[in-house]
Amino acid sequence: MPKVYIDPGHGGTDPGAVGNGLQEKALTLDISLQLRNILLANWAVDVRMSRTTDITRSLAYRTDDANAWGANLLVSVHINSGGGTGFESYRYPTSDAATVNLHNALHPRVIGGMRTIGGVTDRGLKTANFHMLRESAMPAVLTENLFIxxxxxxxxxxxxxxITATARGHAEGIAAYLGLSAPNPPTFSTIVDNTTAGRFTASTNWGTSSYSAQRYGADYRFANPTLASDSAWFKVNIPAAGNYRVEVRHPADPGYNSSAPHVVVTASGNRTVNVDQRSSGGVWRSLGTFGLAAGDRNLVAVSRWTSSTGYVVADAVRVTRV
Structure with a gap:
C-alpha cells in the first residue's frame, strides 16, 4: 500500500504567514486534514501527517519522520505571502524523474480544483532549495496555495x-502520480449557517454581529456565558444513517470563550465537545466523527452553559459523510 506523507506547514508557536485576519498554520492544517480524509475515503493508501493539531514541529522533525516511516511521497502544504497572487508549487532543483512526475501530476490538478470555485493565477511549477524538498528521501513537492x-x-x-476543492485537487494529483483509479463519487456534505432559513434557532439573548472578517457568510451570533440552558441550534437533514464528520466555523478573538460547549446529537446520545474560540478562527474545525441517525432535526448546539468567560459564538456548521 502506498505511503503518503502530508506536511501541514507551520503550527503551534509558528503561525506562518498572517494577513487579512487569517493564519497560515490554520489554513494548511484544514487543507491537509481534508486531503487525508479524501485520500483515505477514495483510495487504498496509508497516510501519515507531520501534525494533526496546532502543535509546533521543527523542519528536521518533519523530514526525519517522513524518512523513517518510508514514505513513497511527501507533499508540504503552505500559504504564500509577499504581495503576489495565485498558486505555485516547488520541487528541489536537482530532483529525479519521479519527483518531476509527482510535480507534473500535482500542480495542474490543484489549480484545476481551485478554478472550479474562482479565478486563480497560475504562477507555475518552480524549483527551490527548501528544507522539506532537500532533506526528504522520497519525491517531494511543496505547494503555495494563494497569498494570504x-x-x-x-x-x-x-x-x-x-478549501475542499484545494484538498481534492491535491488528492487527485497524488492518486494520478501513484496510478490509482478514479475516486469514488463525493460523499454527502452540507453547510448550515446561522442565517440559513429554517435551519438555525436561538433566543433573543443571542446578539448578531458582522464585525469580524473571519465570519462565515454575512454575520455570526454571540452571547454571554451563563449557567443555564440557552443553546443556539443548527438543524441538519441527514440523508441516511452512517458516520459523519461534524465541523464548526467561528471567528476568533482573545476575548472570546476558551471552552464553548458544542453538543452533537448522535445515534447513541448527545456528545459535548468544548471549543476554544480564542484562536483558529475563520477555518473549519472538526468536532469529530460521529454515528448519526437519518432524519431532519436539530443536530448541533452551541451552548452558553460554561463557567469560562468571554462571548460564546455560533456561526456555521458543516456535516460530511465519511
Missing part, C-alpha cells in the same frame, strides 16, 4: 468550498 496578504486570495481562502 492578497484581499482577493484571502476571500477565496475563507470559503469552505475552496
Amino acid at each position: 496578504d492578497s484581499v482577493a486570495d484571502s476571500n477565496l481562502l475563507r470559503r469552505a468550498d475552496f
